[in-house]
Amino acid sequence: MAAEQAADGYLFDLYRRYIGEPEDRTDVYVGFGLFLGGIGLAIVGLLLFLWGNTFEARTAGYFAWVGPAYALAMTALPVTMLGIVTLLPSERRMLYASIGGVAITLAAVAGFLAAYPHHWNGYGNDYTVEIIATYAVGLAGITASTGAALIAHYLDMAQQADAVATGDETEAEPELTDADVRQDIDEAMEGVELSWGGVEKTEHKRLSFSENDFDDVDVDTDAGTTTTRSTGVDAQVAGLKGLKGGETKQTTSSSTVDDQTAKLKELREQRRAEELATADDEGVAATVTKPLSSLLERVRNAFGRN
Template sequence: MSAEQSPDGYLFDVYRRYIGEPEDRTDIYAGFSLFLGGIGLGIISLVLFLWSTNYAARSDAYFTWTEPAYALVMVALPILMLGIVVLLPSERRVQYASIAGVAVTVVAVGGFLYAYPTDWNGYGADYTAEVIAVYAVGLAALTASTGAALIAHYLDMAREAQRIEPTDDAESESYTDEEIQSDIDAAMEDVELSWGGVQKTEHKRLSFSENEFDEVDVDSVGTKTTRSSGVDAQVAGLKGLKGGDTKTTTSSATVDDQTQKLKELREQQRAEELATDDSSGLVAAVTGRLASLRNRLGRN
């Protein structure tokens, strides 16, 4: 048994493919047996008729082979049609009508065997018309029941298709938040963006403006140096504290010295910028240097 075949067997797979879901296992076995049996009888009758052509017409050997060939083909067609009715999910009364039609055709076949060949087709009493009439009645009943079963089956299929068809044609598809996020992640997988939507570039350069520290006014920053010498200077200082003499302070550092120190600080800051790729740490270091410088200038 193949991997795709159902446990019920090949016949049930064929039934589900061309007809639908089976309702009764007995009907399936009986229906396929009758259908395939009718085909088999038709093939056998054809072989017997072809074999009868080897003999002279209307000879005893000829009738020996043609009589069963005609009888079998007359039975094969009703049995095949009955198998179709049994296989289709039709009502029981339709099946009973089909069985009745098959019974009438079997009676006609019996009449044929009685009349052929001595009372058949212009010979003897010639019961040809009577036998064909009975056979036609049975075949007509069988044809009507088969047609009713086919129409009922197609109507059932149409109702089933209408039942499962969605009633709201304008129904839109809905997506969950997880599906939407998954689609966004898949679309952005190959896109490299930094903050602000600017495409990321692979390099480690940091640049600052040449006038980064131009706002620092070094001219306004001065240092005060207080010098005292001996007891006289100390006495003068005490007098100044008492409100007497005013203490005079002078600065030994010049503007050129301060400017040189600031230039050295800028060069050191640029060297640190080239040595690291962390912009935030670099800015913090420069800010710390400036704060330290200002504190030093303030202390001096």
């Protein structure tokens, strides 16, 4: 049992090495059987021919051994070629053509055994030409089918090789290393300087404002704003993300837009009232101080004349 499994494995290994992946196990067994059987027939025919030549030519012993030797040799060649066609993954019509050629050659071999030696090569009715012509037709048919199967197999292998090569060229892409990725990032970020939070980086460390930037701005401490703070780990992480620009902390106010607008109007009216009061105080002071100034000027003039 183990020997049979080893033999099966060896046959399939040979098939995969020289032909390809087998489509049917039966074709592998039959193909190798015919191929090796044809070689075996040729070896047996050669041995019989050598043994027959030990007898005197054209004696009964000579014809008894040489006749079967010729028949085995004539059968070995078409059987071996049929095994090749069976092994190759060719179309069925090629296999049928090969089988037909083998059948014709076997008919010619049978005619040879019937005619040899009494009706062969100038003796008796001499069927030599007819038998050889029949054998040649069958051999030509099986030769043509074998050649067609071999050509089809090689073309199929060439197409598969081209497809694999084309696929490798198409799918092959240069491998990116960490250095290449870092270089691409550096090139993309070249000339861009950002600090935490996505704010553009500046070279100075000062903040300057014009005198009138905050004239119309009122910070209302009584607006009812509420700020929510938490001291947990999640809150700390959220704060860090806010610094980095990923998230921002929001402060909500309970006052509405109308409330803020009303307070701004109230502030402006208050400032206008203060300005008007200041102007009135300056007018009253001028009214009071102007007569006194005139009286003092007259007194100085009087004493100066004296």
